[in-house]
Structures are given as C-alpha cells and as structure tokens.
Amino acid sequence: MVDDVTAAPPPGEQPTSPRIPPRWFVRTAWVVHRAYYRLTGHRRGLWRPKPNRWGTMALTTVGRRTGQERTVILGYYEDGPNLVTLAMNGWAAPEPAWWLNLQAHPDATVELKGATRAVRGRAARGDERARLWEGWKQLGDDVDGFATRRPTETAVVVLEPRS
Known part of the structure; x- marks a missing residue:
C-alpha cells in the first residue's frame, strides 16, 4: 500500500508500477484522437511541446x-533539430x-503543428539513450514506472531531419 501523503511505499514494500487504463479504453482514445485529427482536416489534434510538456506529431x-x-x-519532445519519441504500444x-515499420x-515524414518534415528514424543507444530517457522523465510522466510493465526495454526513437 502506498502512503497517500508522501506517495512512497512504506518501508520494506516494493513500489508498484502506475495504474494503466484498460486496453479497450486506450485503443478507443487513440481512435477518437485520430478521427478528430482527420475530421478537422489535420488542423486540430497536434500540438507543439511546451516547457515540461510533450507535444504530438x-x-x-x-x-x-x-x-x-x-x-x-x-507524443514527442524536441532535442535540438531532432524529435524524440518512445516505441511503446500503450x-x-x-x-x-510503426516502430517495426x-x-x-x-525514412519517414512527420507532421507537426504547422509544419511537415522528412525524417530518418533510429534507436538511441548508450549514453544518448540515457540522456533522452531522462528528458522524458523531466516531462513529468512516470516513464520508469510504466516501463516496468514491459518485458523488454522501451526503445527511445530519434527522428533526425533528412536533407
């Protein structure tokens, strides 16, 4: 049981991973978001990252x-000219x-709020991966807790501009 005041487990107890909504709910949310994006002619449904908040592409x-x-x-955040996302399946x-593809x-294309870019995707490795993972943690999402729910390491994907 987690202490409500400190959000830390009592001594001797292991922390639990965050609660995730049921799969049907997550899939429905994705479908609704995509439909909204399409129905608005790609004018709504994407947003740029803000300080301490990721964007969507x-x-x-x-x-x-x-x-x-x-x-x-x-979801993504910017690391210089690169876009950083996580290869997760809910x-x-x-x-x-999309990651297997x-x-x-x-070579791929990303549409951001107000811009389209040609990119080349790759997995971050070593120190770069650790630095970019830290970037996700700074955005306030419990990526470490969620990652414990997966049996394999979550790939940190870097989308670099193509010339």
Whole structure:
C-alpha cells in the first residue's frame, strides 16, 4: 500500500508500477484522437511541446509488409533539430507496428503543428539513450514506472531531419 501523503511505499514494500487504463479504453482514445485529427482536416489534434510538456506529431511510415503509408499520432519532445519519441504500444509487451515499420524503412515524414518534415528514424543507444530517457522523465510522466510493465526495454526513437 502506498502512503497517500508522501506517495512512497512504506518501508520494506516494493513500489508498484502506475495504474494503466484498460486496453479497450486506450485503443478507443487513440481512435477518437485520430478521427478528430482527420475530421478537422489535420488542423486540430497536434500540438507543439511546451516547457515540461510533450507535444504530438503525426508520423507516417511505410508498411514493412504492404509498402503502404501508415500514419500514427505520437507524443514527442524536441532535442535540438531532432524529435524524440518512445516505441511503446500503450505500454503493452509487443513493439508498436510503426516502430517495426521504421526499422524496416527508416525514412519517414512527420507532421507537426504547422509544419511537415522528412525524417530518418533510429534507436538511441548508450549514453544518448540515457540522456533522452531522462528528458522524458523531466516531462513529468512516470516513464520508469510504466516501463516496468514491459518485458523488454522501451526503445527511445530519434527522428533526425533528412536533407
């Protein structure tokens, strides 16, 4: 049991990972967000990051099996000219399809609020990964707690501008 005042578990008890809404709720929220984005002609549903808050972008990849374009809305933050996101599937175990697609075809396009960019995706490694993971932690989300729910390490994905 967690102490409500300090939000820390009592001595001798392990911290628990954060509570995640049911999968059906998460999937419904994604569907509604995507529909809103499409119905507004891509004018609403994306926002730029603000201090201590991530933004949203629409990432378009090429399907690894179909060769067709696939678009997904993701959270991100900026690290210089690069965009940083996490390859998570609602914190479920399997890798998200967009990340598998990006590994097969690293060139992609992102739509940000008011801009479109050609990018190349890759996984951050070593010290860079640790630094960028810290960046996510600074945004206030309990990424460490959520990551404990996954059996594999969550990839930190860097989207670099393409020339």
